Amino acid sequence: MAGSSLVLPMVLWGHQAPSHCISCLLLLPPGPSVLSGCQDGQLCLWDLIQPRALLFGHSSSITCLAKASASQDLQYVVSASESGEMCLWDVDDGRCIEFTKLACTHTGIQFYPIPGGSQGRLLCHGHYPEILVLDAASLEVLYSLVSKIAPDWISAMTILPSQRTQGDTVVAVSVTGILKVWIMGSEEGRMQDAGEEESKPIHCQQCRSISLCPSAPHSLLVVCSQYWRVLDAGDYSVLCSVSSGKQVWSGGEFLDPDTVIVWNEDGNCFIYKLPASCLPASASFRIDVGKAMENLIPPTLIHVLLICPPVTGFFSGLLESHPNLLIQGNSSGRLSLWSIPLVASLSLQEAFDSLSPHPAGIIDQLSCIPAFPDPLRVTSSVYIPIHGSLVCGREDGSIVIVPATQTAMVQLLQGEHALRRGWPPHRTLRAHRHRITCLLYPHQVSQRFHPSFLLSGIFPVFPLSHPSIPSIPIPLFPLFPLFSPIIPPSPSQYSHFS
Amino acid sequence: MPPCHRCLRCGGALMPAPAPVLCCPQPYSSSQSPSSGIVAALTELASTGAGRRCSGVVAAPCTGRGRVRAQEEEFKWLLQEEVHVVLKQLQDILKEASQRFALPASGLGGAVKQENFVLSTSGTDQVKGVLTLQGDALCQADISLKMPRNNQLLHFAFREDKQWKLQQIQDARNHVNQAIYLLMNRDVNYQFKTGSEVLKLMDAVMLQLSRARNRLTTPATLTLPEIASSGLTKMFTPALPPDVLVNFYINLNKLCLTVYQLHVLQPSTTKNVKLAGGSILHNPGAIFEFGNQRYEVSHVHKVECVVPWLNDALVFFTVSLQLCQQLKDKISVFSSYWNYRPY
Numbered sequence: 001m002a003g004s005s006l007v008l009p010m011v012l013w014g015h016q017a018p019s020h021c022i023s024c025l026l027l028l029p030p031g032p033s034v035l036s037g038c039q040d041g042q043l044c045l046w047d048l049i050q051p052r053a054l055l056f057g058h059s060s061s062i063t064c065l066a067k068a069s070a071s072q073d074l075q076y077v078v079s080a081s082e083s084g085e086m087c088l089w090d091v092d093d094g095r096c097i098e099f100t101k102l103a104c105t106h107t108g109i110q111f112y113p114i115p116g117g118s119q120g121r122l123l124c125h126g127h128y129p130e131i132l133v134l135d136a137a138s139l140e141v142l143y144s145l146v147s148k149i150a151p152d153w154i155s156a157m158t159i160l161p162s163q164r165t166q167g168d169t170v171v172a173v174s175v176t177g178i179l180k181v182w183i184m185g186s187e188e189g190r191m192q193d194a195g196e197e198e199s200k201p202i203h204c205q206q207c208r209s210i211s212l213c214p215s216a217p218h219s220l221l222v223v224c225s226q227y228w229r230v231l232d233a234g235d236y237s238v239l240c241s242v243s244s245g246k247q248v249w250s251g252g253e254f255l256d257p258d259t260v261i262v263w264n265e266d267g268n269c270f271i272y273k274l275p276a277s278c279l280p281a282s283a284s285f286r287i288d289v290g291k292a293m294e295n296l297i298p299p300t301l302i303h304v305l306l307i308c309p310p311v312t313g314f315f316s317g318l319l320e321s322h323p324n325l326l327i328q329g330n331s332s333g334r335l336s337l338w339s340i341p342l343v344a345s346l347s348l349q350e351a352f353d354s355l356s357p358h359p360a361g362i363i364d365q366l367s368c369i370p371a372f373p374d375p376l377r378v379t380s381s382v383y384i385p386i387h388g389s390l391v392c393g394r395e396d397g398s399i400v401i402v403p404a405t406q407t408a409m410v411q412l413l414q415g416e417h418a419l420r421r422g423w424p425p426h427r428t429l430r431a432h433r434h435r436i437t438c439l440l441y442p443h444q445v446s447q448r449f450h451p452s453f454l455l456s457g458i459f460p461v462f463p464l465s466h467p468s469i470p471s472i473p474i475p476l477f478p479l480f481p482l483f484s485p486i487i488p489p490s491p492s493q494y495s496h497f498s
Numbered sequence: 499m500p501p502c503h504r505c506l507r508c509g510g511a512l513m514p515a516p517a518p519v520l521c522c523p524q525p526y527s528s529s530q531s532p533s534s535g536i537v538a539a540l541t542e543l544a545s546t547g548a549g550r551r552c553s554g555v556v557a558a559p560c561t562g563r564g565r566v567r568a569q570e571e572e573f574k575w576l577l578q579e580e581v582h583v584v585l586k587q588l589q590d591i592l593k594e595a596s597q598r599f600a601l602p603a604s605g606l607g608g609a610v611k612q613e614n615f616v617l618s619t620s621g622t623d624q625v626k627g628v629l630t631l632q633g634d635a636l637c638q639a640d641i642s643l644k645m646p647r648n649n650q651l652l653h654f655a656f657r658e659d660k661q662w663k664l665q666q667i668q669d670a671r672n673h674v675n676q677a678i679y680l681l682m683n684r685d686v687n688y689q690f691k692t693g694s695e696v697l698k699l700m701d702a703v704m705l706q707l708s709r710a711r712n713r714l715t716t717p718a719t720l721t722l723p724e725i726a727s728s729g730l731t732k733m734f735t736p737a738l739p740p741d742v743l744v745n746f747y748i749n750l751n752k753l754c755l756t757v758y759q760l761h762v763l764q765p766s767t768t769k770n771v772k773l774a775g776g777s778i779l780h781n782p783g784a785i786f787e788f789g790n791q792r793y794e795v796s797h798v799h800k801v802e803c804v805v806p807w808l809n810d811a812l813v814f815f816t817v818s819l820q821l822c823q824q825l826k827d828k829i830s831v832f833s834s835y836w837n838y839r840p841y
Contacts, residue, residue, distance in 0.1 A: 021698075039698075082705065103718070127669060127709075151663065153672050175672055206679060225679075248683055265683065 011056075012411050014361030015374075017348035018054070020044055026065040028075060028091060035091065037062025041081055044348065045091060051351045053094045057087040063126070066109035068136045070120050078122060078136070080106040086139050100139040104128040108157055111136065112168075112184065123170065125154035130193075131172060131182070145170060145182045149199040152176050156210040159184075160217060160233060169197075171233075173207040173222065179236055200236055204229070213254035218280045221260055223252040228262050230278050239278040360410045363392050363400055366426060382439040386451060393436025399429040399456055432456070573832045577690045584825045588703070588818055589681045592674055595814035598807040599671040600633060612637065617755050617801040625799040627755045629746075634667035636746060641734075643742065643757055646797060652742075654734040662730060666713050666748040670811070673710035677703045677818075693829040700822045707822070711815045714808060717747035719776035722758070722786035722795070741793075747778070751809035752802040759797040 021039040028035060034046045041058035043065075044051055058081035068088055069076035075091035084105050088098035106126035113120045120136040129151040130144040157172040167185040174180065181198040206225040212233065213219060219239060220231040227243040244264065252262035255271065258279055263269040352359070361367075367375035380393040383404060390404040406424035439456050442449035600610055610633040617627040623644065630638035639662070643652045656662070680703050690696055720728075725743050738744065743758040756779060763771075763785065771792070774784035784795045 127672070129663075129665065129668070152668060175675070225683075 009056075010408055010411075011054075012361065012407065013352075013359035014364055014378075015352065015358055016377075017352040018042065020348050023062050024065050026067070026077065028067075028077070030072060033091070035065055035077055037065055037079060043079055043089070045094065051348055055087075055089060055094050055096070057089075057096045057099065058085050059083060060085075063105060063107050064109050066122065067111045068120065068122065070111075070113040070118055076136070078109060078111075078139070080109060080124070080126075088137075088139055098137070098139050102141075106132075107155070110157060110159060112159060123157065123159070125157050125172065127153055129153060129174075131157065131170065144193050146193045146195055147174070147180055147199065148195045150174070150176065150178055152178070154180075155207045156222075158210045158212055158220075160212055171210060171220065173202070173204055173210055175205075175207075177202060177204045177207070179204075202231070202236060202238075208249060209251045209253075211253050213257050216257035216280065219254075219257075219278060221252050221254055223249050223262060225249055228252055228260075230260070230274060240275055242272070363402055363407065363426070366400060366402070367394065379435045380437060380439045382441050382444075382454075384441050384444065384454075386443075391439050391441075391454060393432075393439050393456060395435040397430065397432030397434050397436060399432075399436060399439070400426050401429070402426045429456075569832065573693070576828060576832070577693070577696070580828070581690055581696055581825065582686050584821060585681055585684060586686075588821055589678060591814050591818050591821070592678050592681070592707075595811045595818075596671065596674050596678060598811045598814075599667065599674070600807070613805075615753055615803040615805065617753065617803045619799075619801050624797075625755070625757050625801050627801055629753060629755070629803075631664075631753065631805070632661075634664050634671065636662040636664060639734075639746075641744065641755070641757070643799075646759075652739070654736055654738060656733050657735045660733040662733060662746060664746065664748060664753075666717065667808075669713045670710040673706045673713065674811075674815075677706035677710070680706070693832060696829050697826055700826050704819060704822045707815050707819050711812065711819075714748055714812060715750050717749050717754075717778050719778055720745065721776045722774055722780055722784060722793070723788045724776075725758070726786075726788045748805075748808065749778070749802070751804055751806075751812055753805050753808075754800060754802040757799045758795050759799075760793040761796050763792040763794050765792075 019038070019040060020036070020042070022036045023039050024037045026035045027033075033052070036044045036046065038044070039061040041056075041060050041062060043055040043057070043062065045053045045055065058079065060082040063080050063082055065077060065079050067076070068078040076097070077089045077091050078086060079089065080086045082105055084102045086098075086100050086102070086106070087096050089095065090097055104127050106124045108125050110123045111120055112123055121142070122134040122136050122139075123145075124132045124134060130146045131154060132144050133142050134140060135142055152174040154172045155175050157170060160169045160171055162168045167183050170182040170184060172180050172182075179198075179200045179202045180196045182194060182196050202222070204222050204224045207222060208225060209221075209223045211221050213221075218233050220233050220236070222229045222231055225244070225248045227241055228249055229241040230239045231237065232239055242262075247264040247268070249262055250265045252260055255261050258274045259271060260274065261269055261271050361375065363378065364375040367378070377395045378392045379395050382391050383389075384391065388404055389401050390407055392400045392402070394400065402424050410424070436456055439454065441454055443451040443453065612630050612632045615629050615631060617629060618625075624646065625644075626642045628638075628640040629636055636656070638656055640653070640655045644650070645652060680699065684690075684699060722743070725731075725745050728745075730744060730746070731738055741760045741762075743760065745756045745758075747754050758780065771785050774780055774786050774795075777784075779800060780795055780798065782795050782798055786793055
């Protein structure tokens with residue numbers, strides 16, 4: 001809502017929790033709280049395990065989240081979206097401190113603290129052939145790590161702490177399967193692009209993650225969709241390799257120097273014990289280097305977590321020592337038992353259902369249909385500040401115009417008036433037979449358009465101020481649904497819709 | 499009143515939909531006629547998958563519970579059979595598109611064909627460029643420029659050791675490969691359980707495809723100082739004269755070369771001038787600052803040449819986007835019908 005100088009953003013909540021298809025996660029100690037990013041572009045902050053706040057700042061799917069401060073006191077987090085937007089958030093109060101938009105999409109961000117300082121850098125990779133180094137406080141691009149040999153998009157990256165006197169190394173794998181190494185030397189006087197130190201094809205197509213064992217940084221775990229491999233962090237030779245069979249790996253980490261956990265796209269996790277040839281402490285370390293892939297000693301699968309096909313039973317509250325016990329028997333006669341520590345799970349919808357009183361919704365009280373539990377859904381809406389009205393398109397094709405302030409009142413002030421049928425005063429326009437996919441108010445985008453025009457759905461135009469005039473259907477290209485207008489900058493009589 | 503139900507398998511529309519919801523992809527019709535290779539590829543695809551017609555017609559009673567059951571059956575068929583047919587078609591088309599980019603898949607430097615393109619305009623012969631494209635890199639370039647003042651002919655070429663990568667091509671190829679990867683993860687054995695699952699997949703594929711298309715259709719907007727400081731100016735032998743700037747990019751299906759001729763502005767005349775911002779093509783008269791010196795663009799020459807396989811790829815992108823949207827339409831016919839309530 002906009003007054004003469006004050007703009008007050010306002011969200012109208014309904015009974016239904018907003019959709020939150022989670023696309024990435026970040027755990028924030030010491031709270032602990034969890035930040036989740038979703039495909040609609042919102043972030044949700046969970047205080048284990050109650051949702052605390054929804055953060056609005058992105059217009060498209062969140063691609064990655066990363067910590068953005070070195071100290072524990074400052075809870076800064078950076079988020080990036082499909083459309084190249086980046087936001088820096090203060091997680092304590094949910095404020096967006098910094099916003100920037102680049103032309104390229106980031107698919108991964110890692111925080112890199114500058115040794116001996118409170119400042120930090122963000123290393124970003126994505127749909128571009130470099131690694132961009134950004135200032136973590138201003139989100140300004142400082143310089144980039146470029147490839148001289150076969151540059152291509154970077155699909156995964158990790159930072160290895162410095163072994164000797166030289167600086168920390170950045171190890172990345174490009175989409176064509178070439179491993180690249182950069183040295184993050186001292187930054188003094190180095191604000192220009194740096195070429196890679198090493199470039200070696202490791203034939204890892206569709207690399208999903210690359211990670212290092214924190215306690216023994218001698219081996220690297222590279223997870224690709226079809227297989228995962230352990231590499232020697234010194235010369236990047238393959239120590240062991242496991243192919244995925246039919247499933248698709250999506251990530252993995254070291255648990256110990258000799259155990260790794262790998263998970264796949266179906267949500268199953270696997271824990272493997274690595275063979276001796278992968279362990280630097282062992283006498284047989286590297287005995288397999290140079291052998292053909294199929295001759296390497298395979299790691300032993302020691303645990304499969306939460307796999308579906310075998311028979312699984314869950315027994316809760318029966319044993320005092322293990323309140324939640326998962327027992328699984330598979331076709332080979334093996335019985336496995338897990339004690340699941342109770343880490344709660346809660347969906348946004350459950351959190352919404354537990355609220356009292358319930359959120360009022362936008363126009364829920366106008367949309368109740370006898371004999372149906374849920375009100376008619378609002379499928380699109382637009383706020384028109386100069387009329388002070390909120391226009392809602394519904395799934396049955398009707399459009400409801402209500403005064404925005406009164407709708408906001410229902411949201412903020414509980415009272416009898418909110419329950420009265422037919423309140424607030426409204427006007428309903430009926431011309432469509434299908435759900436309204438979008439509502440556009442062209443005057444808001446450009447002064448060229450007459451303030452009385454409202455564009456709805458795909459076909460007709462309604463003149464807003466004159467309900468007596470019939471709607472004017474204008475056929476637009478029917479192939480793709482309409483979402484937003486793009487108005488050419490020069491004064492022209494056409495506008496484009498996409 | 500909901501309209502009467504008709505069989506979706508044989509092309510009948512359940513609702514007065516804007517387009518028939520189930521049909522093979524329309525032959526591509528556009529102002530640019532597709533090259534002959536692509537016609538052959540699309541015809542082949544049509545004969546294997548898309549031209550298939552429904553043989554069995556489900557007789558759907560128009561009333562009550564029978565109608566609901568018939569629809570449930572049909573929705574099940576859509577999820578189990580039809581979706582996979584479309585996904586296969588999409589995969590075939592996109593693999594065809596990906597092959598057009600003709601890049602080595604493993605980065606091992608397999609032999610990629612070199613193609614020569616002659617860039618010129620029909621009217622004047624002020625600028626002529628002969629460019630050699632190898633995958634996504636320009637490995638040779640010969641530019642001749644006739645100076646307008648004294649008709650002196652300048653000639654410069656890439657240094658032997660230099661290549662210029664066209665990032666637009668690499669990005670488009672990577673986006674297509676990501677779309678193919680998304681489709682391959684849902685092979686014939688995968689069972690779709692809900693319509694929204696299919697919609698999500700289609701949205702993800704369409705996002706990659708529109709990104710791929712947009713990378714080719716919208717070149718980067720650069721400021722003149724960015725062009726002046728880019729590595730491209732240092733790639734030529736003999737070196738470019740200080741008053742000449744060049745830029746290469748892809749615009750739609752064309753490989754473009756722009757040459758800017760500059761003159762230095764005297765410090766006294768440069769009060770209150772507006773510096774030029776970012777643009778794909780700068781006009782004569784644009785003023786910029788570079789190296790403590792102000793320059794004005796005096797002449798702009800743009801020459802271009804159609805790259806046939808880029809044209810093919812763009813056609814494939816459009817056809818695939820249409821297929822995705824049609825599948826989304828088919829799915830949403832059901833969801834909108836099931837949510838439908840008389841008010």
